[in-house]
Amino acid sequence: MNLFDIIGPVMIGPSSSHTAGAARIGRMAKRLLDDEVVRAEIYLHGSFAKTYIGHGTDRAVIGGLLDMAVDHPDLRNALNIARDRGMAFSFVPTELKDAHPNTIRLHLWGKSGSEIVVQAASIGGGEIRVETINGLEAGFRGKQHTLVIFHRDVPGVIAEVSRVLGQKNLNIATMRVFRESVGGRAVMALEMDDVIYPATLDALKSIPGIQRAISLEKV
């Protein structure tokens, strides 16, 4: 039992799904970009598309992109803060196929030329699930330390990742791998029991076939 699943989270209102969940999605996407967000196109699906202004969903997502936590008092001023920092953003109500009723797709561009497309759902009580990254299935919740690895679909990559983590005595809780096509782009999402330090990330990045590795703390 975790009493704080019931007494909590501490959050900025008004809605755990439409405000706190939206802020978490923004923050998770920013961390996946691993860069300062300079431009964001935000597509809102389902209930989000209809009620996002009244729930402050727009402010919450942008606050998340500024790396604010769900209880950050500046969430309500996030739109102005982002404009002051020169972030360009737009919100587009849209219809996504086969998506959870509370889904957001974010197309982000970073200061150093990075770019990412993240689709995530707010699944209730402020909890979220990252559905896809750059169109590839991801399917992780971000409740634990999560390791996201972008790589090519070539033999041996999974074994190497597992070897590096094993060497550092790091335990994998769950692991999911998805690829675009045989030999094409692939993404690995690993939920870990422990925090991943930069040295481990560097070791992972040096594995042939791996383009990027990101360590996500719980948001």
Place this chain on the structure above:
Amino acid sequence: MEYALKWWENTCMEKHLSLPELAVMEDEGDKETIYARMQNALEVMRQAAEEGFDPDRRSMSGLTGGQAYKYRESLLNGKTATRGMLGRAGARALAIAECNAVMGRIVAAPTAGACGILPALLLTLQEDYGFTDRQLCDGLIVAGVVGDVIANRASVSGAQGGCQAECGSAAAMAAAAAVYLRGGSVKQVFDAVGFALMNVMGLVCDPVQGLVEVPCVFRNVSGVAGALVAADLALSCIPCPIPPDEVIDAMKQVGDALPPSLRETGEGGCAACPSMCKR
């Protein structure tokens, strides 16, 4: 551990433990961390209850804001129907719910939409009986146990179970905390849960424009009133005629039977009233 109030009652008896003592043993965290985090939650609740009385703040939609201030003024000027605790608890519940509606900082308990009920009752009990913060933390823990059982046997989400599952669960949690703090037995604590849920069986979730405002902020007021009534019944040694676990199960069945239009879609009930649709 079983998801049953009966299990908690029996285990408290067998092990000669109070509800908070058993809860601390069953929780994944350690005792001091639990109390420190509960104290933090209490501070946020207290601050929300202050902020919510601001007469000038309005929600983005303009549907709510500034009403808790009116309620308190009316109480202070002796213009309300009731005198005493009910009004003060009700005004606090409205203040916290409005604080939530204007993007203030709150503690979901169990949800953001029902965030006013539990803190309003605890803070008002403290005002009247002088409970320490540590005792209020015990109250929050008791409420957490009740919420955990409801969440696992039924639901605390309006989208799944209707308002009975949100404001109803919050009222049940608050009633339980009140009975515990006022010295009721574990059985009486859970009888209050049974009464609170029984009395709102079937309450639908029908937010106007899909927003957490109308009728939500007012249901926080009726929620705290319902919690007080349920606590009083239980403290008067009136047993809940239906075992509280069965009331929770009945609430789940009623929630499952509700059409989607009455489960947080903003399409039925209050949300479908013609003058609310025109806005």
